[in-house]
Amino acid sequence: MEQATTIKRFRPHPLYILSNLWRYLFILLIPVLRGLYYVLINSFSFTKGFQLAVNLSSWVRGAWMDIFILLAFLSLGVLLWVTFTVEVSENGLLVKRGVFHRETTFLPSSRYCCVSVVAPLRIRIFGAVYLRVDTPGGNLQSADLLMMLKKDDSEQIIQILQTPQEITPQTPTREYKPKSRYVFLLAMITSNSFAGVLLISTFITEVGNILGQQFSAMIYGTFENVARTLAFGVPPAAFALACIMVFGYLCAFIASLFRHANFHVLRRKNLLKINAGLMTKRSYRIDVEKIGYLDIQRSLLTCILGVYSIFLSTVGYGKFKDDVSALIPCVRKKKLERSLQLLLPEYHLSARQIKPSRIRSLYRYTWRSVALLAAAWITRAVLCYFLPNWTELIAWVTFMTTIPLVWLLSVKIIDLNTAGISYEKGCYTLRYSKGFSLHQVIIRPERIAKIKRTQSLFQMRKGNCDLYIFSYSEGRKTHHIRDINREEAEKMFCGEPFS
Amino acid sequence: MRGKKHKGKAQSGKMQADSAQSENSLLGNVLQGNVLPERALTYWRIRLLLLCIAPAVVGGFFFFTAAKLFTLWTFVWVSLFLLLCFVYCPMHYRFYRYSVSERMVRVSRGVVYNRMDAVYIRNLQYTTLSQTPLQKLLRLATLRLYAAGGVVRLPCLNYEEARLLRVQLGKKMEVENGTGNDH
Numbered sequence A: 001m002e003q004a005t006t007i008k009r010f011r012p013h014p015l016y017i018l019s020n021l022w023r024y025l026f027i028l029l030i031p032v033l034r035g036l037y038y039v040l041i042n043s044f045s046f047t048k049g050f051q052l053a054v055n056l057s058s059w060v061r062g063a064w065m066d067i068f069i070l071l072a073f074l075s076l077g078v079l080l081w082v083t084f085t086v087e088v089s090e091n092g093l094l095v096k097r098g099v100f101h102r103e104t105t106f107l108p109s110s111r112y113c114c115v116s117v118v119a120p121l122r123i124r125i126f127g128a129v130y131l132r133v134d135t136p137g138g139n140l141q142s143a144d145l146l147m148m149l150k151k152d153d154s155e156q157i158i159q160i161l162q163t164p165q166e167i168t169p170q171t172p173t174r175e176y177k178p179k180s181r182y183v184f185l186l187a188m189i190t191s192n193s194f195a196g197v198l199l200i201s202t203f204i205t206e207v208g209n210i211l212g213q214q215f216s217a218m219i220y221g222t223f224e225n226v227a228r229t230l231a232f233g234v235p236p237a238a239f240a241l242a243c244i245m246v247f248g249y250l251c252a253f254i255a256s257l258f259r260h261a262n263f264h265v266l267r268r269k270n271l272l273k274i275n276a277g278l279m280t281k282r283s284y285r286i287d288v289e290k291i292g293y294l295d296i297q298r299s300l301l302t303c304i305l306g307v308y309s310i311f312l313s314t315v316g317y318g319k320f321k322d323d324v325s326a327l328i329p330c331v332r333k334k335k336l337e338r339s340l341q342l343l344l345p346e347y348h349l350s351a352r353q354i355k356p357s358r359i360r361s362l363y364r365y366t367w368r369s370v371a372l373l374a375a376a377w378i379t380r381a382v383l384c385y386f387l388p389n390w391t392e393l394i395a396w397v398t399f400m401t402t403i404p405l406v407w408l409l410s411v412k413i414i415d416l417n418t419a420g421i422s423y424e425k426g427c428y429t430l431r432y433s434k435g436f437s438l439h440q441v442i443i444r445p446e447r448i449a450k451i452k453r454t455q456s457l458f459q460m461r462k463g464n465c466d467l468y469i470f471s472y473s474e475g476r477k478t479h480h481i482r483d484i485n486r487e488e489a490e491k492m493f494c495g496e497p498f499s
Numbered sequence B: 001m002r003g004k005k006h007k008g009k010a011q012s013g014k015m016q017a018d019s020a021q022s023e024n025s026l027l028g029n030v031l032q033g034n035v036l037p038e039r040a041l042t043y044w045r046i047r048l049l050l051l052c053i054a055p056a057v058v059g060g061f062f063f064f065t066a067a068k069l070f071t072l073w074t075f076v077w078v079s080l081f082l083l084l085c086f087v088y089c090p091m092h093y094r095f096y097r098y099s100v101s102e103r104m105v106r107v108s109r110g111v112v113y114n115r116m117d118a119v120y121i122r123n124l125q126y127t128t129l130s131q132t133p134l135q136k137l138l139r140l141a142t143l144r145l146y147a148a149g150g151v152v153r154l155p156c157l158n159y160e161e162a163r164l165l166r167v168q169l170g171k172k173m174e175v176e177n178g179t180g181n182d183h
Helices: A015-041 A052-083 A151-161 A180-190 A193-211 A213-230 A236-260 A300-305 A333-343 A362-386 A388-418 A457-462 A486-493 B002-025 B039-051 B053-065 B067-095 B133-137 B159-178
Strands: A008-010 A085-089 A092-097 A102-108 A114-119 A128-134 A145-150 A173-176 A264-268 A271-276 A281-287 A293-298 A307-313 A326-332 A420-424 A427-434 A437-443 A448-454 A464-471 A477-485 B097-100 B104-109 B115-120 B124-131 B140-147 B150-158
Touching (some): A015 A052, A052 A092, A085 A151, A092 A151, A114 A151, A128 A151, A145 A151, A173 A333, A180 A300, A180 A307, A180 A326, A264 A333, A293 A300, A300 A307, A307 A333, A326 A333, A362 A388, A362 A477, A388 A427, A388 A437, A420 A477, A420 A486, A427 A477, A437 A464, A437 A477, A448 A486, A464 A486, A477 A486, B039 B053, B039 B067, B039 B140, B039 B150, B115 B140, B115 B150, B124 B133, B133 B140, B140 B159, B150 B159
Antiparallel strands (some): A085 A092, A102 B124, A114 A128, A114 A281, A128 A145, A173 A264, A264 A271, A271 A281, A293 A307, A293 A437, A307 A326, A420 A427, A427 A437, A448 A464, A464 A477, B104 B115, B140 B150
């Protein structure tokens, strides 16, 4: 006998009408409302009496075009809202939308990797949330389905979909909640000045668009004056640069702290539920079977502090720039295995079995950072020779450039001592560095999409190779392990794996 | 001409019969090289005609400002339009083939360069069926098949056929999922 299928139909939250056309409405809505306000307050006069009808008719005669366009926009918004429906059954989601360009999308529930509910404060106060569904198909820059729903409706949809299946209230639950200081540390690690600077400049530009370019010019001008006044002993340009970096970092840090506040993870059967966020509340439901890999990240700072951050790579999780991507924000080395065992016992971290030679591979690991360092100092010498009046600024910039390059060299030396690959209990562990961070990736064989081996002339003599592991994901994600023994690596991936 | 018309009608009839026959076994049998309905060609031509509005307006501007440029401009865009409408579009239509087999969906197309897109049904993630107002008028639809790593687009299918294909591919995807092939 066939199982009966429950089909329920949902419509977006009414706020969707405005959210879709807000940018255009904003331009028209303010002048129209302002006009209406003046009509109302000027209608009550002690000398002429009550004149609302007269004033209103003359206002309509003057602003009829604005009112007409505003109504047209609103009608389009309503039409878009009316035609947007989601039919939910155990099999999946059937989404119908569009007024002129009709579109019907079917997302089978078996294909979801991550179902997330995102509730920014600006829509949460109206009882709305965003429901996001991601599959390995579709666009890398956008969710496969993103819709604004009532909070209750989104909960109902998740309940009907039962993502992942077979979970009852009686299913045993394991919970992980990090200490606040660990969340603070994660925010410190994951923030960078560049992102902060981008955040500030976007904010100023957006505000400038709304309040006028004069406002943006005023902010930039004030900043320039402050930089000139406070720069004691250092060139104003260098001081301004340092200020931007520090302020950018602070902004990024606060944004990251808000994003990771109230972080906690629940594990129920094959469901991993991650909740986080202060202003924007985020809740992710991930099918454990569909996790791409685990990435245990370290920076030089966390190496010194002796802590690790575990990130999760799966389709739809950490996809957007303001998404959460951590699984365990910060953990000490002693507790790493235990925390991992609690949430994802399927993943096992093993000790290095194939590793590069500390002496023979030194060049391969460090030449780039050494070359950059040398280039910075040679450039300094050349510039100082040709531009003697700028010596102070050049020296400052070189000094500022040297710090990250020495930092990078240190990371590469640590990488030389920690890089390698291993296989144990059905999981590969890949250890390598990318930029300023050190990675320990735990990946299951079925999540490896492609393996690439490259060998230079020098490596050929030593019998070594560089290994690129492509993991199964929405976009291209590679893990590059440098200068390891070719035969051993091939045996591990293509022949019989070590046990 | 009449013969050609008859041939076209016969082909169209065959397509309809094929479509009806394939209702129950569209995925059961291997269909090789299905052609698009003839309405697809009409759709492309109308779309091309609509696209000509922009150069015609520019031509109108030239008519009042630069007479020589107007002649040259009109000659270029009208020739291009005629070439695309009566040479390129029919050839594109002729070379366009799609097939749905047990394991994969293939689309072969191209006039100058031949190009073939194929996607394994087991890799399909979700499907989208869309209709522009013009497609709605001609009872056509575009089916997009989103797979892990790419998209295959089947434009201007018969609406009913596209709908049926979407449903059957959905079922097939579920079967593939049951066998444990999620990538």
